[in-house]
Amino acid sequence: MSLEIQTNTLQQRRQTFAHIARRFGEDRPATRYEEATLDLQPQRGFHYRPTWDPAHTLYDKSRTAITMADWYQLTDPRQFYYGTYTISRARMIETVDRNFESVARRGLFDAIDPDWQDLVRFYLIPLRHVEWGANMNACNITDVGCGTTITQPAIFAAMDRLGMAQIISRLGLGLGGAETLALGKDIWMTAPEWQPMRRLVEDSLVIEDWFEQLVMQFFTLDGLLFPLVYEAFDERGIAHGASGLSLICEFMVDWQRESSRWIDAVLTRAARESSENAALIGRWHTHWQARGIEALAPLASKVLGDEGEGVLAALAGSLAGRAAKIGMPGEGAVA
Amino acid sequence: MSSLVSIVLQNTDDARAIIDAVMTDNPEAVASRYPAMVKIDSPGELVMNKASIADRLGRDFELQEIHLCLVNISGNIDEDDDRIVLRWNS
Amino acid sequence: MNVAANHTRPRKLNLKERYNHLTRGLDWDFSYQPKEKVFPFSDYEGIKIHDWDAFEDPFRLTMDAYWKFQAEKERKLYAVIDSFSQNNGQVNLSDARYVNALKLFITGISPLEYAAHRGYAHVGRHFPGVGPRIACQMQSIDELRHAQTQIHTISHFNKFFDGMHDPWHMYDRVWYLSVPKSFFDDAMSAGPFEFLTAISFSFEYVLTSLLFVPFMSGAAFNGDMATVTFGFSAQSDESRHMTLGLEIIKFMLEQDEANVPIVQKWIDKWFWRGFRLLSIVAMMTDYILPKKVMSWRESWEMYFEQAGGALFRDLSRYGITLPKYHEMATAGKDHISHQTWATFYQYTHAAAFHTWTPSDAEKAWFTEKYPDSFAQYYGPRFDHWEKQQASGDRFSNDGLPMICQVCTIPAIFTEVEDPTRISLRSCEHNGEKYHFCSDGCRDIFLDEPEKYVQAMLPVSQIFQGQCGGAGLSEVLDWYHLNQGADNCDHLESRDAAMWEQWHRSGKDPA
Numbered sequence: 001m002s003l004e005i006q007t008n009t010l011q012q013r014r015q016t017f018a019h020i021a022r023r024f025g026e027d028r029p030a031t032r033y034e035e036a037t038l039d040l041q042p043q044r045g046f047h048y049r050p051t052w053d054p055a056h057t058l059y060d061k062s063r064t065a066i067t068m069a070d071w072y073q074l075t076d077p078r079q080f081y082y083g084t085y086t087i088s089r090a091r092m093i094e095t096v097d098r099n100f101e102s103v104a105r106r107g108l109f110d111a112i113d114p115d116w117q118d119l120v121r122f123y124l125i126p127l128r129h130v131e132w133g134a135n136m137n138a139c140n141i142t143d144v145g146c147g148t149t150i151t152q153p154a155i156f157a158a159m160d161r162l163g164m165a166q167i168i169s170r171l172g173l174g175l176g177g178a179e180t181l182a183l184g185k186d187i188w189m190t191a192p193e194w195q196p197m198r199r200l201v202e203d204s205l206v207i208e209d210w211f212e213q214l215v216m217q218f219f220t221l222d223g224l225l226f227p228l229v230y231e232a233f234d235e236r237g238i239a240h241g242a243s244g245l246s247l248i249c250e251f252m253v254d255w256q257r258e259s260s261r262w263i264d265a266v267l268t269r270a271a272r273e274s275s276e277n278a279a280l281i282g283r284w285h286t287h288w289q290a291r292g293i294e295a296l297a298p299l300a301s302k303v304l305g306d307e308g309e310g311v312l313a314a315l316a317g318s319l320a321g322r323a324a325k326i327g328m329p330g331e332g333a334v335a
Numbered sequence: 336m337s338s339l340v341s342i343v344l345q346n347t348d349d350a351r352a353i354i355d356a357v358m359t360d361n362p363e364a365v366a367s368r369y370p371a372m373v374k375i376d377s378p379g380e381l382v383m384n385k386a387s388i389a390d391r392l393g394r395d396f397e398l399q400e401i402h403l404c405l406v407n408i409s410g411n412i413d414e415d416d417d418r419i420v421l422r423w424n425s
Numbered sequence: 426m427n428v429a430a431n432h433t434r435p436r437k438l439n440l441k442e443r444y445n446h447l448t449r450g451l452d453w454d455f456s457y458q459p460k461e462k463v464f465p466f467s468d469y470e471g472i473k474i475h476d477w478d479a480f481e482d483p484f485r486l487t488m489d490a491y492w493k494f495q496a497e498k499e500r501k502l503y504a505v506i507d508s509f510s511q512n513n514g515q516v517n518l519s520d521a522r523y524v525n526a527l528k529l530f531i532t533g534i535s536p537l538e539y540a541a542h543r544g545y546a547h548v549g550r551h552f553p554g555v556g557p558r559i560a561c562q563m564q565s566i567d568e569l570r571h572a573q574t575q576i577h578t579i580s581h582f583n584k585f586f587d588g589m590h591d592p593w594h595m596y597d598r599v600w601y602l603s604v605p606k607s608f609f610d611d612a613m614s615a616g617p618f619e620f621l622t623a624i625s626f627s628f629e630y631v632l633t634s635l636l637f638v639p640f641m642s643g644a645a646f647n648g649d650m651a652t653v654t655f656g657f658s659a660q661s662d663e664s665r666h667m668t669l670g671l672e673i674i675k676f677m678l679e680q681d682e683a684n685v686p687i688v689q690k691w692i693d694k695w696f697w698r699g700f701r702l703l704s705i706v707a708m709m710t711d712y713i714l715p716k717k718v719m720s721w722r723e724s725w726e727m728y729f730e731q732a733g734g735a736l737f738r739d740l741s742r743y744g745i746t747l748p749k750y751h752e753m754a755t756a757g758k759d760h761i762s763h764q765t766w767a768t769f770y771q772y773t774h775a776a777a778f779h780t781w782t783p784s785d786a787e788k789a790w791f792t793e794k795y796p797d798s799f800a801q802y803y804g805p806r807f808d809h810w811e812k813q814q815a816s817g818d819r820f821s822n823d824g825l826p827m828i829c830q831v832c833t834i835p836a837i838f839t840e841v842e843d844p845t846r847i848s849l850r851s852c853e854h855n856g857e858k859y860h861f862c863s864d865g866c867r868d869i870f871l872d873e874p875e876k877y878v879q880a881m882l883p884v885s886q887i888f889q890g891q892c893g894g895a896g897l898s899e900v901l902d903w904y905h906l907n908q909g910a911d912n913c914d915h916l917e918s919r920d921a922a923m924w925e926q927w928h929r930s931g932k933d934p935a
Binding site: 369399402403405406409411414423 | 735
Binding site: 010012013014015016017018019032035036039040041042043044045046047048049050051052058059081082083086087089090091093094096097128129131132135136139140142143144148151152154155156158159162163165166169170173178181185188189198199202203205206 | 438442443446447448450451452453454455456457458462463465466469487488489491492493495496497499500502503513516536539540542543546547549550551559562563565566569570572573574576577580583584585586587589590591592593594596597598603606607610611613614615616617833876877879880881886905919927
């Protein structure tokens with residue numbers, strides 16, 4: 001009983017959901033991103049206050065000092081929903097897996113200058129813990145953030161951070177097995193050069209305002225750390241035979257480039273909403289940047305020697321450029 | 336009386352090999368067919384052997400690939416590199 | 426610490442070891458912030474955990490595997506969704522009445538997937554143990570997947586059929602949608618251990634099969650290949666969720682004997698709330714699917730009595746017993762689908778889906794599947810309504826029902842010993858009288874009255890003027906229910922007329 005209807009268009013009653021048509025001001029087809037994102041978060045009529053935080057309701061907008069007339073304006077320029085996100089990451093990780101195989105087959109890690117290997121174990125492996133802290137922060141934003149436009153990229157970011165922590169862990173296993181990971185943990189816990197960073201990460205876990213946490217993690221810290229480690233340190237390492245490492249760490253470079261597009265778009269729109277928002281974002285960035293530089297300086301010095309300070313200052317300068325474009329007031333100056 | 340453990344799989348191409356392997360490796364298992372899926376019940380225990388499945392597929396097989404066709408599972412799971420065992424402790 | 430230069434590699438790690446290094450090893454003991462500040466919600470429920478490392482991660486999925494498997498599933502699923510929509514697959518459904526199941530799905534179940542996404546993110550951040558935290562985060566992103574794949578699948582049906590156009594707005598307001606909403610709000614407002622017991626164990630392990638497996642087979646039977654594909658694709662995620670549920674329960678019970686009575690109490694509570702929530706699913710399974718796969722009674726027997734029986738036999742070694750009132754729920758297998766459908770039949774004007782009385786063939790099927798209840802209690806009432814309808818006097822209930830304070834369902838269920846008597850209970854608290862549908866709901870209230878007095882009962886809200894106005898029409902407008910299109914009987918609906926037109930004479934529909 002099937003009909004030959006493939007060549008005919010059936011009369012549609014509507015092009016999309018009503019809530020989306022209301023936003024558009026007309027009933028027209030919506031993208032998969034729009035249908036999967038807009039207005040999903042419940043707005044009203046909650047039955048019970050959380051017993052774990054009775055001062056707030058579920059989905060309480062007052063958990064941040066940032067205000068938006070419509071939180072769904074903070075759209076993701078990548079337009080990631082679950083399907084496009086996972087397909088993107090599957091492609092990226094396939095490249096990583098192939099590179100791990102090549103590296104293992106050709107013994108490329110063994111070919112790294114032994115002194116440089118020691119340095120890599122020192123600066124890179126503890127970063128898996130920094131990624132784990134970032135995972136926790138991203139997860140917190142998914143928990144209490146306002147609107148699917150923000151919380152959706154947040155859960156994607158949380159899984160990305162876990163993924164990157166696992167790539168770094170695999171690098172550790174490749175650079176000396178389980179003992180390397182144990183050493184990395186030891187360095188993270190006790191090496192003086194790492195304590196400012198560890199303290200920064202632990203402090204970030206208890207930031208009360210989730211939007212402040214978003215700025216601190218995805219704009220400020222990532223904006224300094226990723227280019228420092230995966231570009232500046234990495235470039236230095238090539239001269240020491242570490243190009244196998246570079247290949248695998250391309251994932252991080254690509255990720256940061258993509259994530260910057262997202263966070264810059266979100267902060268730009270939030271800052272444009274009001275001068276109060278812009279001032280808050282600027283203040284948060286300035287505050288946490290000082291901490292970020294304090295945390296990265298000893299590592300920059302350890303890996304890049306005398307050039308470390310200058311490289312870090314240049315990165316802060318680039319970040320100040322991004323901050324200005326976003327509309328943060330003041331110079332966002334380096335302390 | 337021994338409790339039944341069970342696993343439900345979609346009727347996909349790869350699942351056929353898995354179902355075949357499971358039925359062969361678990362002589363007391365019973366398969367019931369429903370629209371778009373197959374339910375396998377077994378008294379007490381059910382084992383999924385990586386080697387059996389790989390044999391039937393004619394290629395390497397990672398046990399975690401069962402995620403692609405698994406619908407439902409009932410029983411305590413124990414997983415290692417070579418097999419997944421489903422079992423109740425009572 | 427140099428690695429030997431001759432390419433010797435460290436011993437290959439087995440699955441468990443590798444997984445531990447890639448997950449457990451990431452965590453550390455904090456020095457600069459007190460642990461209680463980082464995990465402020467871990468103790469207040471009274472659950473004692475002595476060793477988080479004892480949690481056994483089943484299905485040790487690292488992110489590389491997750492991304493690859495899930496991407497594969499998404500590619501396959503969206504190929505089917507695209508194909509279904511390009512070929513207008515909805516024309517090949519068994520009958521337009523089937524679509525009413527999807528209306529309930531997108532307004533009542535998809536929002537719960539979204540709520541689960543946020544709820545698991547909460548637990549994924551606040552559970553002190555790394556293993557469960559990662560499992561919860563994966564579940565959080567899985568649940569977002571489910572919400573979104575459901576939206577994308579049902580989006581196509583929304584273009585043609587009524588009642589699905591404003592699901593999020595309706596979830597926040599419509600009277601019968603407070604049933605799923607209060608259920609999940611209850612879980613999300615609970616502490617992390619209760620949340621996992623409620624959702625991972627009671628819902629995802631004990632009860633979820635009752636929703637998905639028969640219903641997805643029903644979708645297959647009725648020609649809805651898009652929903653079937655989404656359903657089975659989601660179910661493979663559900664297997665991971667189920668194993669988390671079982672593992673977390675065993676973990677809590679093994680960690681400290683003092684946890685056992687707390688966990689039992691939660692198992693009792695959430696079994697009962699879940700059972701009440703499923704009355705809408707029972708109705709979908711029995712009444713809304715034109716081609717029926719199995720009866721609610723059969724589903725209950727397979728997925729609760731048998732599978733649940735085996736599960737609780739396994740847990741008995743911890744001192745856990747079958748949930749309180751499980752016998753009542755089992756007795757209810759003969760009744761709840763009929764009682765729920767009868768309720769929507771009489772409130773058809775206020776439902777965003779269509780209703781009808783069962784056909785003769787359907788009545789015969791019900792008589793066969795429900796030998797102890799249908800012919801005795803429900804068939805005759807439908808016959809009576811049918812006659813009234815035929816004589817132009819279709820019965821509608823003009824009043825507003827009393828709502829149970831806990832499950833927020835109207836008091837439509839009956840006493841076990843006498844299915845002709847409505848089951849009602851009540852109690853006093855701080856000088857106010859509260860009403861319940863059952864002992865199960867009353868027990869839940871009595872344990873935490875300060876929580877349940879907060880509930881937003883839809884009928885009370887209407888009487889308080891919070892729902893758009895004093896009259897039915899104003900309330901329906903406030904719901905964004907399109908009157909004369911979304912509601913009332915199927916036979917007079919736009920959906921039925923459109924279906925007729927598509928299938929008239931087999932020629933091209935204009």
